[in-house]
Amino acid sequence: MSKSFLFATWSGGGAVPPTLSVARALRDRGHDVRVLADRSLHDEVTAAGVRPVAWTTAPQGDITDPAKDIIRDFEARTPLGAFARLRDRIACGPAADYARDTMAELRARRADVLVADFTLLGALTAGEAAGVRVASLGTTLYPIPSPGAPPFGPGLAPAGGPLGRLRDRVLMKVIVTPWAKGLPPLNAARAAHGLPPVKSVVDAFGRADRFLVLSPRALDYPGRRFPARVRHVGPRLDDPAWAGELELPGGQAPLALVGLSSTYMNQRAPLERIARALGTLPVRGLMTTGPAVDPATIPAPGNVLVTASAPHRAALRHAAVTITHAGHGTVVKSLAAGVPLVCVPLGRDQAEVARRVEIAGAGVVMRRSASPRAIARTVGRVLDDxxxxxxxxxxxxxxxxxxxxxxxxxxLEELAGRPIA
Incomplete structure (x- = not known):
């Protein structure tokens, strides 16, 4: 029997394609699927074959224009400042608005399961208040504290012994404490929908019936332990609808695929340094700038093709190395194709993803300020080893x-009460 699924997402760059991949797969199974999303995403939602529904009071963003980015974390001077923008502009600050819009949609049209991006605590609040089954969708490594992993964010390797445990306890307080500023607006949203307050924002992340991690379990730390409600369901490898057709640079030299975020993260200077580095190597470069950076603004040598977009999954069939900001989507597509990586984290979850790649032995991590000479040397090492x-x-x-x-x-079908065929 067909079930009804309501997804809730926002204009968060790389989180959108895997979310819509799940929505499309449910539609292909005969279910009714609709997606609450920013209007800027509606063409992409429609291309996935599911129905878009617009947020009405919740924030509206557009990653193709930095001025319309919701969180604008590229303006933050510190990692804590970038985190505060996510907290105040997505997760907690507008929780009441996300809750109001989600509840209105749930009242207008039934849903057996609400599937919301895990950062949208307001949408998850509405699902809890409406009494429907709720699934949080994590499109990166599991970011909530759990035994067997250091505090999420700085990209630290696991540490053992008394000093390592002390390090983790101290850093855990540093990382968790800033969430407290988001607790009043979150609890206000809960109160408006007849729900009791939560003691902490971290507790709120644990209230969904399921937390589905769209990431390879093999990429995370082997000794890490997860709550029973957490399920690693594997990555989604679909390219976004706007990726276009594949055009490869000419020649037979090894292909280096380059991509530094589909959102704006002040990546123009690193892209220029990478292009210069590839110009000194016997490779072909395919550099994708994403919708927020004009490829014409990136000077490149003759062996590097610079384009706004390309289907990475198709390009990786030809690639010998990927040079990336360590966005989760680019990393897992590269690893799924057996392609090693040079990771240049720019922010967000990228230091964590890059660290996992390094510990797995599948790549190398570099600073975003690395010189063209250092980049060329590192790319050469990854190609030669x-x-x-x-x-x-x-x-x-x-x-x-x-x-x-x-x-x-x-x-999700089990959560909806449908037996597996």
Whole structure:
């Protein structure tokens, strides 16, 4: 029997394609699916074959224009400042607005399950108040504190012994404490919908019936332990609808795929340095700037093709190395193709993703300020050392096993009460 699913997402760049991939898969199974989303995403939602529904009072963003970006974390001077923008502009500050819009849609049209981006605590609040089953969707590594992993954010390697445990306890307080400023608006949204307050924002992340992690379990730390409601359901490898057709640079030299975020993160200078570095190497470069950076503004040598977009999954069939900001989507697509990486984190969750790649032996991490000479030397090392490709291949096999069945769809159908066919 067909079930009804309401998704809730926002203009968050790389989080959108995997979310819409799950929505499309449910539609293909015969379910009724609609997506609450910013108007700037409606063409992409429609391209996925599901119905878009507009937020009415919640924030509206557009990643193709930095001036219309909701969080504008590229303006923050510190990682804490960038975090505060996510807290105040998405997760907690507008929680009442997201809750109001989600509740209105749930009242207008029934849903058996609400599937919301885990950052949209207001939407999750509405689902809890409406009494429907609720699934949080995490489109990156599981970011909530859990045993066996250091505090999420700085990109630290796991530490053992008394000093390591002390480090983690101190940093955990530093990282969790700033969430307290988001608690009053979140609890106000809960009160407006007849729900009791939560003791902390971190507690609020744990109230959904399921937390589906769209990330390879093999990429996270082996000894990490997760709450029972958390399910690793494997990554989604679909390219966004706007990716276009694949055009490769000419020649037969090894292909280096370059992509530094589909949103604006002040990445023009790193892109220029990477282009100069590739100009000194016997490679072909395919550089995608994303919708927020004009490719014409990136000077590039003759062996580097610069374009706004390209289907990365198709390009990776030809690639020998990926140079990336370590956005989760680009990393997992590269690993699924067995392609090693040079990671240049710019912010957000990227230091964490890059650290996992490095610990797995499938790539190298560099500073965003690295010189063209240092970048060229590192890219050459990754190309010349077969161990990086060997470890990327190991992860590719594990990702293939994880994605051999659509675990996200299975979990959501079970949550809706539909037996698995």
């Amino acid at each position: 077969p161990s990086y490709r060997r470890q990327a291949g190991r992860l590719a096999a594990e990702i293939a096993a994880e994605t051999s069945t659509d675990r996200a769809v299975i979990e």
